[in-house]
Amino acid sequence: DARVTQTPRHKVTEMGQEVTMRCQPILGHNTVFWYRQTMMQGLELLAYFRNRAPLDDSGMPKDRFSAEMPDATLATLKIQPSEPRDSAVYFCASGLVTAGGPDEQFFGPGTRLTVL
């Protein structure tokens, strides 16, 4: 049963600390997305990659957020330094892009981040 995995599932940290979230996409998927969900803003796209290359990171605060794909099995999202307003659930999703166009995005379970 293929699924997207994310670690950690929960993270509580203090303002100013670095936070790293990890995602393992479904094997064979070539596109990885990072979304953030809050009560106020809903689901927001932060960044996405295709074949490990960043295609769009316009949704991320550039001064503190960074996203990378060191290899095809790992995507990371880092926040440095973290702020209380970063508290949210961060979802990673993966999908397979073909010549036929967009397809289903499979969401991971999310990382619930609380910044005190």
Added chain:
Amino acid sequence: QQPVQSPQAVILREGEDAVINCSSSKALYSVHWYRQKHGEAPVFLMILLKGGEQMRHEKISASFNEKKQQSSLYLTASQLSYSGTYFCGTGEGGGADGLTFGKGTHLIIQP
């Protein structure tokens, strides 16, 4: 800019029908529908592409009016398991563009 979903919330009795609407001010290539239960990740329901056909999965179907940039999700003979928050996500270009999601429609099904 986020697509606008309506209604914001709806309460139904089991077996009743529901329609959820999604409207965008931008030209769309695709509309994706997801359902999310409390504390869980969004789960894919269906995708509609520009020039494509109306989609259907069991008792859930959806349509996409390309001229009006609107999509509707139809839930027929609702079941208790249909409860949750429904999101439409819109894509503006071909390929796996990241989605812009609406704020969601909360659906409660009562026995």
